[in-house]
Amino acid sequence: MKKPIVYALALTLVAASWAGNIVYKENSRLPEAGFLRHFIESDYAPNLAFDLFYVANKEDKRKPIHAEADELPALRFSDMQVHQQLRHQTIYKLTGYSDESLMEKRDDPEPLALRSVRVFYNDGTIREEEIGEIVVYRNAWPSNAAEPPxxxxxxxxxxxxxxxxxxxxxxxxxxxxxxxxxxxxxxxxxxxxxxxxxxxxxxxxxxxxxxxxxxxxxxxxxxxxxxxxxxxxxxxxxxxxxxxxxxxxxxxxxxxxxxxxxxAPSFTESEMRGYVREQRRRSE
The missing domain is CATH 2.60.40 (Immunoglobulin-like)
Structure with missing residues (x-):
């Protein structure tokens, strides 16, 4: 009689552990991959340059390969790089830069506020993604500045x-x-x-x-x-x-x-768990 009871208890413990692992793993996942919130200032010429950081669950197959913005036709992005590896998430970095051959002549208009970019993914999908706010000072191009003081x-x-x-x-x-x-x-x-x-x-x-x-x-x-x-x-x-x-x-x-x-943030495992909890709370 005792052996069946022991076996049943062991099976119950294994099932409880298995269920607990599933819940833990699910709670460690972002509801959806996405960009961190960026608050960036950049000049348009000659050094338009900034980084965008994208956070995804480790097992996610879909990744950004390119981004563009109609407001900045000269904006280009280098290939995505891994910025930081954590237990359940990976943070990627896209570096934006200006293609001077595409720069149009301009004369000190108002700064541009860029709040989203069109992102091209490796699965063929295209999405408009929020990125925070990037302020671009569209200074005169070509520059006609005198010798600086x-x-x-x-x-x-x-x-x-x-x-x-x-x-x-x-x-x-x-x-x-x-x-x-x-x-x-x-x-x-x-x-x-x-x-x-x-x-x-x-x-x-x-x-x-x-x-x-x-x-x-x-x-x-x-x-x-x-x-x-x-x-x-x-x-x-x-x-x-x-x-x-x-x-x-x-x-x-x-x-x-x-x-x-x-x-640019460098997350500890604890900080990433907090970030995931906040993203899951917002998605509910």
Whole structure:
């Protein structure tokens, strides 16, 4: 009598374990593959460039092979690459760039806000996919800018989502301010500091606020850092800020020097489980 009871109990435990594994695996799956939310700034010419990140379950066979946007006919994407492998998901990266042979002549129209792209998949399907918001500054092309009043001295960035850029003036100029589309959205999650020379101080030391008149051969140093908390909604988003330092020459002409500040999430297994839970909640 005891043996049948033991066998039945063992079978029950095996069935319960099997059912639990099915539930766990199902709860670990994204309801649908898709792009992360991107908040990106980019110039149109000559360096239109940004990355799009696509998250899919590991067993998904359908993958993006190409994307395009009618608003940006010169936009092209390189072949998709694996950005990060996790236990149940894979994050892919598509890198966008500009084909200069397709660039049309333009003269400083308003910035373009791109919120979706047409995506071509390897199974032959085509879908319009939401990607967040990409702001493209469609500056004049071909460029007719005069010799700039500043030149890059040094720049760098690290894996800690921090970076810097130093520029040196070549002529008298006034630094009017620094701006970016996404400063307000990020709030305290992004910090930057501008160090200016002031009378009696060595170049690069902290000086007076903006606007600031500068002499030739002085250095302006900009430092930045993303402070996005783990587990926040922003931690699963992609950012590229163009920190636009606006310099004004004595004749009133403005020149913008751009510093790139990039943030792309690198998920832990725990963070990806949280992302999956949120996507499943939204799909219900």
């Amino acid at each position: 500043v030149q890059m001295s040094s720049a760098g960035s690290g894996s800690d989502h921090a970076g810097f850029a130093d520029v040196r003036t070549t002529k008298p100029v006034t630094l009017v301010g620094v701006s970016s589309r996404w400063l307000e959205k990020l709030g305290t999650y992004f910090e930057y500091e501008v160090k200016l020379p002031s009378d009696g101080e060595a170049p690069g030391e902290a000086g007076a606020g903006l606007p600031k008149m500068l002499k030739p051969d002085q250095t302006v140093s900009l430092k930045y850092r993303f402070r996005i908390p783990d587990g926040s909604e922003e931690a699963a988003e992609v950012y590229r800020l163009l920190l636009r330092e606006r310099f004004r020459e004595p004749g009133g002409e403005d020149y913008v020097y751009t510093v790139f500040a990039d943030y």
